[in-house]
Amino acid sequence: MCYSSAKSASKDGQRALNKAVIVLLVPPVGLMAFGVGFAFRYGKLRDDEPKDEFSSRESASRDAR
Numbered sequence: 001m002c003y004s005s006a007k008s009a010s011k012d013g014q015r016a017l018n019k020a021v022i023v024l025l026v027p028p029v030g031l032m033a034f035g036v037g038f039a040f041r042y043g044k045l046r047d048d049e050p051k052d053e054f055s056s057r058e059s060a061s062r063d064a065r
Contacts, residue, residue, distance in 0.1 A: 004018050 006014065009017065
């Protein structure tokens, strides 16, 4: 029903609907892009962290024995 009513609208009405769809899509797509970018950046920073903390725990537990 929505498609048929949009198709029967005037050319100006169809352009307005197309612009409205684009305007409504921009925020969710932008937030998703930001979230994916943040996740990749956080993952890269986490991969670059030194692994000394874990190895120092192992050596501390060995020293306690």
